[in-house]
Amino acid sequence: MTAVDRSPPVTIRGIAKRYGNTTVLHGIDLDVKPGEFVTLLGPSGSGKTTILMILAGFVRPNAGSIKVGEEEIVAMPPHKRNVGMVFQNYALFPHMDVFQNVAFPLRQRGLGTAEIASRVREALDLVQLGEYAERRVDQLSGGQRQRVALARAIVFEPRILLMDEPLSALDKKLRERMQIEIRHLHERLGMTTIYVTHDQREAITMSDRVAVMNEGRIAQLDTPKGLYGRPKSRFVAEFIGESSFLPVERDGTAVKFGGRPLHMAGGVVPGAGKQWLVLRPEKLSILNSQTDAALNQFQGQVKEVVYQGESFVCYVTLLDGNEISVRNYSRGDALARLPEPGQPIRLGLSPEDVVLVPEEEAA
């Protein structure tokens, strides 16, 4: 299977969906570049699965346009859309074996027996299940079923690929391995892919860009690094990675915390409205007696220390009562120097790691 160089862009405009009085999607706009891997990320109820169902044609939106390349598909019935889809529970036909499952879309398109056989073989080889063509579905493990579902979705060379939380039923190790495999498959085939998940780690691992969704709207569309390092709202900062939040006051163009100005990297301009300082536990360092004046410092008392294997987390109560946490990786003699509960502690934050977010995302 060669790279689908003709993989088109997807243009979504104004997609709105209401169920009775509840609005599930508020006019979604999204541009997916040709060959891009975009993830829709959000908690349940955010509308991400609804968008996918609308893209596949199983749910009709109240308004909006979806263009694959130049073609408008929003009113097209699902069996004519030519999009590949992997369902959350795989939906492999139980009354057919693996070969028949993967051959199904090719049969619908009227291909000849010989060509079907060779394309099915190719697709199964691509997912490393070449020898499994004769197996029945109930003889496969979860991971194998997932790969058959993948093979079935790409065997007919669809223009775009949709995936609805395909890895959520797998255990952690298998899931992480499959994330990388799907990523490799994407690089090989180059198909424009739209992926849905609620797992932020998965989204960050696999995607070119991520659209974080909240209550029917896109809160932020950005690269993984952008989302992590420059979240635009408290919701996004909370959803991606771990963080604590400290309220800050503005003083002209400077920003103060606890009466003292924050050292920020150049170019960080606080926005309007109430601002919060985003503290990622792994960005803080535990300071000993030597201090670097350029670092922002926070004083407090250790409340609790939790050992978590590859790292440990310190829960610290600051002098003004705010609670934050700091995470250090178990490297060198860090474990030998674990802080004790009740011990005073000083934490440092580099100016480059200062991130400010507004309470609400700018409308």
Add this chain to the structure above:
Amino acid sequence: MTAVPLQSSAAPAGLNVEALETARRVERNWMIAICSPSLILVGIIIFVPVGWLFWLSLFDAEGALTTANYMRLLQQPSYLKTLIMTFKVSFIVTIVCLLLGYPLAYLLSQLPRRAAGILMISVILPFWTSVLVRTYAWLVILQRRGLVNDWFMSLGIIDEPLQLAHNFTGVIVGMSHVMLPFLVLPLYASMKAIDRDYLRASLNLGANPVRTFWQVFFPLSLPGLSAGLVLTFVLCLGFFVTPALMGGGNVFMWSMRIEQTSRLYSNWGAASAMGVVLLALTLGILWAFYKLLGARNPLAKGLR
């Protein structure tokens, strides 16, 4: 404990094994105990009498052990005729129920739960209405001076009343009406269990709705359908009330013969023999179906 004798039981050595085993037994006995009144009743009301029937069939009027009752079934051609008629009626009724019931079950299974629940009343109400009442209703509707004939005649469609009751047609109509819920209800349940995602996947992969139905939905509904059909057929075999009232002497079914033999002729040996045959047929068909289903079990298990 030194030498353990070779014939000792396979009970593994361990802590508290005996006490745990006793506790398990006590619980099991309690569970069986609360089932036992039901089991005893079933034993008295069903197993004993049916066993007795079987016993009776082996004796003739004088009380001597004989196979004459069964021989008679094979020798007198009227019995074979009755059997054929019984199978014929059962078969046709089953087909009618299939043709009318499958689409209905399909539509109901595709509707949202609330709508389906309301429309389902049309299936459940007959189920909860006495067979006698329903048969009587059809008699009144189909008889010579009944609804259908009156309407057709007043509309000028026919000059003479059609013979719709007290004959084969009447029996088919009446029995189909009674049996339809028996097919629709289990079929609906099994259709409802078919994961909607299979259909979506099929559409997504390019099969239009008609092809999706035949290639995906229909095969997945077959286990429920075949169970419903077998159940319907088997119930038809032993059915009594409707053919007795609507047959008009033209339709004679096995169960009617059993009743007639016992009521009119008090020939208990013959009646019992016929009863045993009916039972054997019923159980035989069910068992054959069960075995067949066992061979197809991968399909049944694959259904999520």
Add this chain to the structure above:
Amino acid sequence: MSDGLEIPIPHRSRLWLYLLCGTVMVLLVAPSLIIIPMSFSDSEFLEFPPPAWSLRWYQRFLESVEWRDAAVVSLKAAIATMCLATPLGTAAAYALHAGQFRAANLVQTILAVPLIIPVILIGIGDFFLYAWLGMNNTIFGLVLAHTVLAIPLVSLTVASGLKSYDMNQEMVARSLGASRLKAFLVITVPQIRFSIVSGALFAFITSFDEAVIALFISGGENSTLTRRMFNALRDQVDPTIAAISTFLVCLSILMLLMAQLFGSRRGR
């Protein structure tokens, strides 16, 4: 996701399906319902629409001692069946659901037998048994037989209620000190009471409507309504039966409404 007709097939192309199913549904319900207005018809042949309305068939029913007595017998038997079959069926459903014992499959099969054996065989067989025990034409014998028919139905209804019930609640109650029986009565029963009530109504109507066994083992003074109806129908189509049928249909509708109200699957 809603479980409705989300698969976008236009209604136009399915019109034939809607028409066919509509016809079938009407044909299923119409016969039982049409009896009701016909029973008020003045004519001997129960014309519809009736040329004149009258209550004569109802009068005949109420004036006839045999019909009244038969109705009372049926009612007594049905109530007794309901009272007997409901606890027995519920107990069986509970044991099969909650108990873990190897004989469970066997018990389940035995309890399903009454549904599989042709009813006519049960009728004849019981006739013999009762003749020997001297229980023919007694309400007691009738109730026993009907109970056996009703137990699997009650058991199935209650079992489906138990399936959607979280058995852990009972375990919690037991961990807090309640005996198993107490936990069942105080915690489980109130929560599955709708299934139990449905099962009870099912038992009632099964007994009341039952025709075949009653034909054999109920007779004389203790004939049931259905037995008299059957015999009357076999001889000729007596229009009084229309009045009785109306009564039975209304009873069925009432039972059904009550059962739906207590919705076994509405999960209330």
